[in-house]
Amino acid sequence: MREVLLEARGIGKRFGGIHALKDVSLTIRAGEIYGLIGPNGAGKTTFFNVLTGLYSRDAGEVLFAGGPLELGSPHLVARAGIARTFQNIRLFGNMSALENVMVGRHVRTSAGVLGAILRTRAQRAEEAAIRRRAEELLRYVGIHHRAGDLARHLAYGDQRRLEIARALATEPKLLALDEPAAGMNATETAALRQLVEGLRADGLTVLLIEHDVKLVMGLCDRVAVLDYGEKIAEDVPEIVQRDPKVIEAYLGGSVG
Amino acid sequence: MSRLKPAHWFGLALVAIALLALPLVLTQVGTAWVRIANFAILFVFLSLGLNIVVGMAGLLDLGYIAFYAVGAYTWALLASPHFNLHLPFWAILPLGALLAGMAGAILGAPTLRLRGDYLAIVTLGFGEIVRIFMNNLSAPFNITNGPKGITRIDGFGAGGVNFSTTDTLFGIAFTGPAKYYYVLLVLMLLVIVVNLRLQNSRIGRAWVAIREDEIAAKAAGINTRNIKLLAFAMGASFGGIAGGMFAAMQGFVSPESFVLHESIMVLAMVVLGGMGNVWGVIAGALLLSFVPEFLRYTVEPAQQAIFGRLLIEPEVLRMLIFGAALVLTMRFRPAGLWPESRHKREMGERRA
Numbered sequence: 001m002r003e004v005l006l007e008a009r010g011i012g013k014r015f016g017g018i019h020a021l022k023d024v025s026l027t028i029r030a031g032e033i034y035g036l037i038g039p040n041g042a043g044k045t046t047f048f049n050v051l052t053g054l055y056s057r058d059a060g061e062v063l064f065a066g067g068p069l070e071l072g073s074p075h076l077v078a079r080a081g082i083a084r085t086f087q088n089i090r091l092f093g094n095m096s097a098l099e100n101v102m103v104g105r106h107v108r109t110s111a112g113v114l115g116a117i118l119r120t121r122a123q124r125a126e127e128a129a130i131r132r133r134a135e136e137l138l139r140y141v142g143i144h145h146r147a148g149d150l151a152r153h154l155a156y157g158d159q160r161r162l163e164i165a166r167a168l169a170t171e172p173k174l175l176a177l178d179e180p181a182a183g184m185n186a187t188e189t190a191a192l193r194q195l196v197e198g199l200r201a202d203g204l205t206v207l208l209i210e211h212d213v214k215l216v217m218g219l220c221d222r223v224a225v226l227d228y229g230e231k232i233a234e235d236v237p238e239i240v241q242r243d244p245k246v247i248e249a250y251l252g253g254s255v256g
Numbered sequence: 257m258s259r260l261k262p263a264h265w266f267g268l269a270l271v272a273i274a275l276l277a278l279p280l281v282l283t284q285v286g287t288a289w290v291r292i293a294n295f296a297i298l299f300v301f302l303s304l305g306l307n308i309v310v311g312m313a314g315l316l317d318l319g320y321i322a323f324y325a326v327g328a329y330t331w332a333l334l335a336s337p338h339f340n341l342h343l344p345f346w347a348i349l350p351l352g353a354l355l356a357g358m359a360g361a362i363l364g365a366p367t368l369r370l371r372g373d374y375l376a377i378v379t380l381g382f383g384e385i386v387r388i389f390m391n392n393l394s395a396p397f398n399i400t401n402g403p404k405g406i407t408r409i410d411g412f413g414a415g416g417v418n419f420s421t422t423d424t425l426f427g428i429a430f431t432g433p434a435k436y437y438y439v440l441l442v443l444m445l446l447v448i449v450v451n452l453r454l455q456n457s458r459i460g461r462a463w464v465a466i467r468e469d470e471i472a473a474k475a476a477g478i479n480t481r482n483i484k485l486l487a488f489a490m491g492a493s494f495g496g497i498a499g500g501m502f503a504a505m506q507g508f509v510s511p512e513s514f515v516l517h518e519s520i521m522v523l524a525m526v527v528l529g530g531m532g533n534v535w536g537v538i539a540g541a542l543l544l545s546f547v548p549e550f551l552r553y554t555v556e557p558a559q560q561a562i563f564g565r566l567l568i569e570p571e572v573l574r575m576l577i578f579g580a581a582l583v584l585t586m587r588f589r590p591a592g593l594w595p596e597s598r599h600k601r602e603m604g605e606r607r608a
Binding site: 075167 | 449450453454457458459460461462464465468469471472473474475476477478479480486490596
């Protein structure tokens, strides 16, 4: 069995009277694609937002890469090695595709104001390295030909890819994708699947929220199912698929 | 950066000669115009500073003139008979920038969670607080001399050159304002280089990223708190430099020079020129500095020539034309005269 990369223990989150997450615990192993599914409003994105520090949590803790993960500051989560994309794409619209990815290098680079003003040798070398890496990543996700275009001028599928490239630029150990196939047609979804499989082949761990059950079942090594903020199943896709609780959550009431 | 072609060098040389000859030509028209040129350069400093905060980082600041005030009073207090201190420029100009930068961070810290309208209101209040402080810090200890202001401030002095008198060099008379012009020109070059370099740096990208989408910027690993404070501090420090030179040139500062109107004016320069683009902002600052002055000198004779008498008060007509020009510009070029186009820049670099 592969080593554990991320362990969430008893994560809880309330919004007023609504218990969005109840005691959610899950374990992601290094190198796997871990799917998080559930009906609308099950708490998948809330879990993502807690995990990546955008929301504070009310209970629980997360262990990541052998140490406790400081939740609450997104940039520290990014530094620790968790990168994410957003359900409704969030790019820097008026920056070029290349610059979007270059921003992703921020957390792994250090040049400050003085370096920039004086154009020190170290700053220039770092800047060149940032640009090189950003170009590589654009090529990796297959949109290098759009490097100079403004992010908001990119096609929908390319924007998804750009967001992934920006996330990869932070050198994550865990890449968290929030419904990457949302709004994609069959061809685009197939291409996305290839991209995510490529990420796994390159040794990255992926946490995937997805609505497209077929995609999740085909792609993921293990799947957890959330329903009303609670984890109701966690296993390999074949077993989760036959779990009566999961079927009930999705279809509402017992079947047959 | 692309390599410069000979044609570019030639163009640059022409611009350099024009900039160097400008005060000598303007002196022929009237020394007042050299002063106007000097103030135009001060406004270039101010709008480039505000451009970092508003244009790049997207934080609407309506109290920017407060930092100009901090710089001006730093110079005024440390180089005047008021405290009988007469420190040299190389000490007080950087100190003014530093203090203004600190004031920027002080303004930034409590407003980190605010954006848009809310931030605008708080910064507007901050600007007024600073001005009112300057107005009232005359008791119990007389620090700022209140509304009477501080007079007989030392001018700029370097290498034994007196910057308030006329000197003749190679048979050319250099008036006081002309000499200030050259100092300001050198400072302006520095300020422009600093801004261009910041714009294309890791920090500059982080500022723009925060403007574009703060949540995405956080998720991409940017410490938005520090980077925003940095924008406030860097932007303010340019205001501090401008303020110091203002005090030196005028020889007199009072709270009256730092009213809300001035903040709005600088903001108009940034918006009209093209938020986020260094060259656009410079163009905006120069235009909005020169056009009103130009109108001041032409509105009255024009009326005399056309109608034979004065129909409308020059000051009223001047501001009317000025306002109409602003409205028209914003109507037909909503992104400013020379908008930021990071996209074109990327492509340009690729071809070169």
